Amino acid sequence: xxxxxxxxxxxxxxxxxxxxxxxxxxxxxxxxxxxxxxxxxxxxxxxxxxxxxxxxxxxxxxxxxxxxxxxxxxxxxxxxxxxxxxxxxxxxxxxxxxxxxxxxxxxxxxxxxxxxxxxxxxxxxxxxxxxxxxxxxxxxxxxxxxxxxxxxxxxxxxxxxxxxxxxxxxxxxxxxxxxxxxxxxxxxxxxxxxxxxxxxxxxxxxxxxxxxxxxxxxxxxxxxxxxxxxxxxxxxxxxxxxxxxxxxxxxxxxxxxxxxxxxxxxxxxxxxxxxxxxxxxxxxxxxxxxxxxxxxxxxxxxxxxxxxxxxxxxxxxxxxxxxxxxxxxxxxxxxxxxxxxxxxxxxxxxxxxxxxxxxxxxxxxxxxxxxxxxxxxxxxxxxxxxxxxxxxxxxxxxxxxxxxxxxxxxxxxxxxxxxxxxxxxxxxxx
Numbered sequence: 001x002x003x004x005x006x007x008x009x010x011x012x013x014x015x016x017x018x019x020x021x022x023x024x025x026x027x028x029x030x031x032x033x034x035x036x037x038x039x040x041x042x043x044x045x046x047x048x049x050x051x052x053x054x055x056x057x058x059x060x061x062x063x064x065x066x067x068x069x070x071x072x073x074x075x076x077x078x079x080x081x082x083x084x085x086x087x088x089x090x091x092x093x094x095x096x097x098x099x100x101x102x103x104x105x106x107x108x109x110x111x112x113x114x115x116x117x118x119x120x121x122x123x124x125x126x127x128x129x130x131x132x133x134x135x136x137x138x139x140x141x142x143x144x145x146x147x148x149x150x151x152x153x154x155x156x157x158x159x160x161x162x163x164x165x166x167x168x169x170x171x172x173x174x175x176x177x178x179x180x181x182x183x184x185x186x187x188x189x190x191x192x193x194x195x196x197x198x199x200x201x202x203x204x205x206x207x208x209x210x211x212x213x214x215x216x217x218x219x220x221x222x223x224x225x226x227x228x229x230x231x232x233x234x235x236x237x238x239x240x241x242x243x244x245x246x247x248x249x250x251x252x253x254x255x256x257x258x259x260x261x262x263x264x265x266x267x268x269x270x271x272x273x274x275x276x277x278x279x280x281x282x283x284x285x286x287x288x289x290x291x292x293x294x295x296x297x298x299x300x301x302x303x304x305x306x307x308x309x310x311x312x313x314x315x316x317x318x319x320x321x322x323x324x325x326x327x328x329x330x331x332x333x334x335x336x337x338x339x340x341x342x343x344x345x346x347x348x349x350x351x352x353x354x355x356x357x358x359x360x361x362x363x364x365x366x367x368x369x370x371x372x373x374x375x376x377x378x379x380x381x382x383x384x385x386x387x388x389x390x391x392x393x394x395x396x397x398x399x400x401x402x403x404x405x406x407x408x409x410x411x412x413x414x415x416x417x418x419x420x421x422x423x424x425x426x427x428x429x430x
Contacts, residue, residue, distance in 0.1 A: 063282030
């Protein structure tokens with residue numbers, strides 16, 4: 001019976017022979033055993049995605065091997081308001097023993113569930129907000145948002161989400177009682193709060209909630225007259241498809257977010273995401289072109305100076321860091337490690353979430369390059385930070401690193417890491 005990986009194995013063998021490489025030579029180049037490569041070529045063993053990417057790069061296949069190993073992933077539709085609710089109420093339960101939850105429900109559902117008898121307060125009869133009060137609230141909320149984002153670098157999302165959700169609600173409701181100018185500013189800031197909630201929801205592993213909150217951010221921005229955040233919502237959706245290993249959807253969404261009508265920063269962030277999609281597909285040239293475009297666009301200063309930065313505020317050189325990220329997926333681990341070494345040296349030690357996200361990528365690059373001792377030494381000091389921030393996206397790369405290190409389970413450094421890695425790479429609850 002033909003094996004399910006015969007096509008990939010045959011193409012790998014054909015390209016290896018055309019390159020004049022023996023199995024031994026290819027084994028040395030990709031740091032996988034000759035026996036394992038032989039089984040892949042004969043179609044009797046499924047290759048890991050890391051092996052395919054390393055072989056694709058070593059044989060200069062320009063993504064051909066990656067394409068053969070890729071299973072198409074269905075498009076992820078934008079999340080809709082539950083049950084088609086247009087004017088929802090937000091319900092949140094805060095438990096003293098840890099678990100909390102948030103839900104958007106219809107007003108009839110709130111009354112039907114008996115929630116009308118709970119402690120409630122309304123702003124329906126409130127008069128207009130004085131300009132000075134609105135400006136004061138705006139200034140305080142901007143400052144608070146900056147502090148929340150800094151806290152988000154060192155604690156897990158569950159600690160921040162209740163406060164962020166409540167603040168988003170406050171800004172949304174206050175905007176209805178403010179003058180036009182202040183109203184627009186309140187809604188714009190509320191949209192940024194909602195977008196950050198969406199990011200933290202993705203960090204908890206809840207992709208549906210991440211999309212729902214991103215859509216709320218777009219609606220708040222649109223209500224304030226800003227239609228550009230819809231472009232950034234595409235960049236956020238592309239991040240979800242990126243972590244689903246769907247290169248085609250990542251590229252398509254990111255390209256849609258590069259409309260000439262959008263601000264340069266949003267287009268630059270979209271170009272970065274497009275580069276990550278091309279790297280996932282193994283297309284080095286397209287990846288580098290997108291990164292060049294991103295660097296040009298992100299050099300522009302746009303938007304108000306007092307407005308929160310869209311995208312990460314903890315990357316001194318985001319294009320450089322994303323370049324290192326992409327080189328891992330392009331099967332060029334040594335180049336990736338060198339670039340990530342340079343970039344991580346620029347990141348503040350207080351930015352723990354950023355340090356562990358890209359630090360795990362760097363360790364993955366060194367491990368893929370066969371430098372197991374150094375990869376293990378880089379991983380060990382990251383694990384406390386991984387435990388502190390509890391990031392589903394970081395865990396995805398940590399699982400990949402753990403699988404790679406498990407091939408060297410008898411290595412002393414790997415044996416020391418194994419127990420803690422096993423604990424930290426448990427899948428997040430869905």
